[in-house]
Amino acid sequence: MKKDFVISIETLHLGDQGNSENVHQLSPEKWRTVEVVNVDIVNDPIRPDDYKKEEDPTLFRSQKTGRGPLRGKNWWMSVEPVMTCYKLVTCEFKWFGLQTKIEKFIQDFDRRLFTTFHRQIFCWIDQWYGLSMDDIRQLEDRTQKELEQQRAEGPVRGTMG
Template sequence: MKIFILRTFLPFTFEEAVQLYQPCYESNALSDKCQRIRNERIIHDDGETEIIHEKILEYTSYIPKGLKLFLPKNAAVFREEIRMKGMRLTRKFTSEWINDDLLLYYDIVFVEGKQEEYDLDMFDLTDEEKKILTYQVFDLGEPVEQDLKSFKSSADPNHFVSSITGRGPIFQGWSDQINLNQKNEERKENEDKEKEKENQTSFDSTPIITEFRLVRFKFKWTGLQTIVEHLAPGVIHTILGNGHRQSFCWNDDILGKYYQSKNYPIFGKQAAEEKLKYALEIRAQYEQQQQEQQKNKKKDYEK
């Protein structure tokens, strides 16, 4: 079994994350094919609503070419069960191909602010699991590999500005540029005071939350177990990374509907295009300066 925790910083408020990471959205866009077979809401005695969502998904495009030769056509077809209650979400994938010999399980917790430390008490881990547990980090702004076939160019945070919130573009290391000593509410309160004179409510321009995703992966198949379990963490990392990119770039319609009834000034499509153009120009100048500095250092070293 492979077990790891993936930590991701996201430029959303808690309220926005609830809207954007609904079970009915994420895997639909990530998979090659999707068939919904269950969608149910249950109100518990404590008043909280739990969403239960089940789908049949196909992920054939994510399987490396060399591995496809050894697998049947339905090897990448999974049954997904999702349960979401509050800001905790679990996703369980099973395969009809090899039944209990394959398991992919996510346990997801959203935490307010930027939390770099991994709190294992958030998850139900055995002592044996803690011994083999590894850690991964995904940066929403990290450049995408050019040969990544599952990547959608329209879901590139490096080339996107939200027409609703005006956030973006996002580049690698973006979270380091935020004043981490202020909580989201404090930043929003300060911005609201600035806008109060104009009788407007402003967006929190730089919110940040942390997603911790515990991933369990098990594969038992004679001759392939070592290969598949070796490749699986990288493939899963790619799938989850694509999901976060799409959540940031593809959901202006959801945020627009969410903020429609609120007194929030929409950033606007034209303003978003202008901001993106300007940001990319500044980024290009910065990268050129970095290249020139590296060349100068190399020349000095050669001397």
């Protein structure tokens, strides 16, 4: 079967400051084709309709951990602990005439999604910090049931533009 559209996302989390290369251990040939895109949850611009004051890492301070607010051009160099999320996004859209445009759209969308999501994850730390595996499984089950209910009610709403 010929696949005209393929997208995959692989994620690794490392306790470094974003300075590791080829963490997904790609072949030298494949690594040469990779475009590295750094996402900075503090300084990268976000759309006004994505902004929420309670999800702004430059304003947030965790009650449980004391982490935050995150500020400065190289904020990751002065915080402890720090974690870098390395994502390998592979996108292939094989429709002549649309390939470049669609792949660019997907790259832009992924960057927006990753920036917003990781800002949220940091600012929601007090909701997940200290959860046990049992707590996480219960949360996953609740989330799955809510998603199934939303699907039954109609299309899941979201913006891609």
